[in-house]
Amino acid sequence: MDQRAIDDERTLRFALWGALQTGDGPDAVDPAVLQQMQIYKGQRGMFADKVRTMDLSDDGSGVVVALRHTGLVYDDDLSDDGIIYRYPATSARGRDASDIAATKNAAVLGIPVFVVANSVSAPGRRRVRLGWVSEWDDSTGQFLVVFGEEPLSAPSLPDDDAPFAVTEARPTKQRLSEQRIGQAKFRFDVMRRYGPSCALCDMRIVDVLDTPHVVPVKSRGTNDPRNGLVMCATHHRAFDAHLFGIEPESLELCYPGRGLDALSLHITVGSLAGLGKSPHPDALIWRWDYWRKYARV
Numbered sequence: 001m002d003q004r005a006i007d008d009e010r011t012l013r014f015a016l017w018g019a020l021q022t023g024d025g026p027d028a029v030d031p032a033v034l035q036q037m038q039i040y041k042g043q044r045g046m047f048a049d050k051v052r053t054m055d056l057s058d059d060g061s062g063v064v065v066a067l068r069h070t071g072l073v074y075d076d077d078l079s080d081d082g083i084i085y086r087y088p089a090t091s092a093r094g095r096d097a098s099d100i101a102a103t104k105n106a107a108v109l110g111i112p113v114f115v116v117a118n119s120v121s122a123p124g125r126r127r128v129r130l131g132w133v134s135e136w137d138d139s140t141g142q143f144l145v146v147f148g149e150e151p152l153s154a155p156s157l158p159d160d161d162a163p164f165a166v167t168e169a170r171p172t173k174q175r176l177s178e179q180r181i182g183q184a185k186f187r188f189d190v191m192r193r194y195g196p197s198c199a200l201c202d203m204r205i206v207d208v209l210d211t212p213h214v215v216p217v218k219s220r221g222t223n224d225p226r227n228g229l230v231m232c233a234t235h236h237r238a239f240d241a242h243l244f245g246i247e248p249e250s251l252e253l254c255y256p257g258r259g260l261d262a263l264s265l266h267i268t269v270g271s272l273a274g275l276g277k278s279p280h281p282d283a284l285i286w287r288w289d290y291w292r293k294y295a296r297v
């Protein structure tokens, strides 16, 4: 690897990002401009500009320049602070593997990438963000890209016995740039903690798996992954509607009556004890009190 070439590529990307701040700004970029700047072109989700970046990595895969997010399939995965980007799964396996390697290379070499989404304010234009491939998870096939001009110092998953506070102060808008650890990272970390499977049934399709907070966001629940669970969309909805509760000590599922039970809710487990990990006890106790209040049991 040629460190000078790597530094030059990083410098080039910051210069391109600077250029995108002029004119209509990064929220309304003409796709033709992205092509001219060699940031994104073609049809694929990942653009690695092999001609320019191939020699930067030892594996010949290059370094991904841009990740295209159309919002057509995985709309929920884009947030203000970052994006969870799925590994490509096309029929061209070799090309997919090369694109995945090129994206990992951006993380390994510390080179920022551009995330190209559709503009909200200007139809036909693109909303571009500069971000850093901060983590990936081969088991779920996902990258976490965190937006910002500096890489996030990679905080690993907290140990189960690390200090835990059920609530945390939400950053104000002004402080958002300082506290970029948010929504995208929470989903990524929760999925990695428990694996890609609903806690209540056998659903394992990532596209329909959510990561609800045990202590909800509206109650300032923390983004610590120990405050999350993986649930399919149906069971997430049922959790939000207080149709079942989780007894914090035994982890057994409880129902408020009214014909609601495991069978009617398509819940296939009697407790969460079979999960390899469980949420932090403090979060479960908080939720239990909340559930009993709302489910009126």
Ligand SMILES: [Zn+2]
Pocket: 198, 199, 200, 201, 202, 203, 231, 232, 233, 234, 235
């Ligand atoms: Zn489920």
